[in-house]
Amino acid sequence: MDTYRLFSKSFWDSDLAGTTGFDALVRRLKDGRKMCKDLEEYYRQRGKIEALYVKELQKLTRNMEFRDENGVLDESWNALRTQTERITQHHHTASNHFTALMSDMERLNENLKIRGKQIEDRTTKSHSSAKSCFTKHNQLQKTYEQKCMDYSAIQHDNKSNDYVDPKTTQKQKTKEIKAKDEMEKADCQYRSIVDSLQNAQRIWEEDMENTCEVYQQLDVERIDVIRDVMWKGTNVDSQMCVDHDMCCEYIRNLLEKCVIDSEIIAFVERARVGSRHPAHTEYQNYFERSPNPNRKRLPPAPPTSEFKDSIYQTIT
Template sequence: MGSPGNFADEFWNTEICDFSGWTTVHQRIKDGNKIICNYIDLMKQVTSAMENFGRSLLKAAKNSSLPDTEHGKLRAALQTARLSVEAWGQDSLDAATTLNSQLSFLSQHLMQAKDSRKRAEEAVKSRQNHLQDAVRKAKQSNKSAQNKLKERLNCQNQRLCVESKIDAKSKDIEKAIQAERKSEDALAESEEQCRESVFKHNESLQDWQNTTRSSLKSMQDVEEARVKILRDSMWSVANVCSMLAVQFDQHQESIRMSLSSIDVGQELSSWVKTYRTLQSPPQPLTYKPQELASHVPTTFTHANSKRSTVTDAESSTNTSTSRSGTTTPEPLHDATVMYEFLPRNESLEDDDDHDSITNEF
């Protein structure tokens, strides 16, 4: 017996046509292939998720307007963060591509393992059928030989009985002797057939053992390759994920470095220096009570005072003209002082604006 782990030495059965050892190995290979299939399905889902994640990050980084109107060192930090998201997305896509190459290798191994298992299964199954047929024939020939032996003994006993009779006829004795000889010939022929069936049985047994031994070695190679490939693949996936984590941490470290140099006071001071207006705030209004004139109504607004003043001036002028019979206008300076209105060279828009301000107060 070989060391534990050698399939060709560890999975035999003493009883002929007991193939439970081979069945155990064969089932193990089938289960191993199923495990590979499940692992491939898992990694396909992982790579698909990583691809979608990477594309989403790239899209988010591309559509982001950062750093917008930010300024100073905080602007640089926001730019670093956006570039970090973009790099993270690209790293995820690269990792997914690497994992896809692992899946291709595993799928190729799975197909090869299935082909090897099927070839070994067909070869061993054929030898098992031959061995079972040889065992059946050997049992039949052995049973036939035993029957022929019984017939031989019966014929011999019958001959002895005939010969022991006193009145036995020579014809009966000769007949018994002939029957005994025929039984001897039949026994010899049956023995030869039994010997030949045993020989063929042993040939079939040896052929089955050789084929099974070779198939067990092949199955062990398949299982060793499966374990090695699965181990290496998982190791590679772990390395890819570790590298992805390291790259992600490097991106975050670059963000932390850019953030560590930010001072809140300096950021605000820098913004103020850049965008300040350098003007004083507007002055408050000062209330001045209006003086009442004898010709002005008790309550009036500033705008109404203009119009009423002008109207009064015209009426006064007309009155004076009608009294004197002359059309002597008042001097401009005196009219301005008397009626408190601005010269006519101001635009109507200024008057309207002034009226609105006066109305508000």
């Protein structure tokens, strides 16, 4: 990998107390975990939606009663039910896949959280120690330089002035010795803090180097897993479309064989009763029926134009 693509070569601050580079790495991991969390929630909801759809399809197929049909239409109706059941199973499988992908994202996010937090805490601690040493170093350096200037000034004054009074000479000599002691003490403290700072900075740089490497590795793993999970998720959707279309194609193939005349003929052949119509009912005149042997035969009445066909005739 090219140097400019390495985290360990790209996130250093020129100021020892600066945290811009480290903050950028921490923010990157945080934003990455947020994306993992969002994707995890997406597949959690997709799994729930598919499971809910499965329940509704199951309820629908249970309510699809068998019809007293015939021919291809009967086969198509039964196929619609069975293929809907198959579609239900496909969505149930998809729900399980989405739930598994959700678990993959959950594990990834937890791994990023644990490993990232460990290296972050360690680097933060070592950097805090280095900054503390650096602050103390600046203070002791100023003290050391001031003591050096004080000693140099006293030494210069003693060389340029000839004191006749022995007491004054001794006083100035004592002052010079004291200034020298303070300068040497400040020098010792300054050297010590420089050593401490160099050691603290070395530890922090090692931790920072390790942080860059670990954070880059975590980012590589995160991108790889997210890409793989999203790819699998789209495959699940694609497979559902294929499976769904196959179920629909099965029904379409049956319906292509459904010819209206054939369906009518099949029904007639299966349920026919007969082709003869019932006899028509005619009007029967009671008095024109077959003669009753127990009844006296009456002479016919003379016909009239008004009551020619009436049964209500005057009997004499």
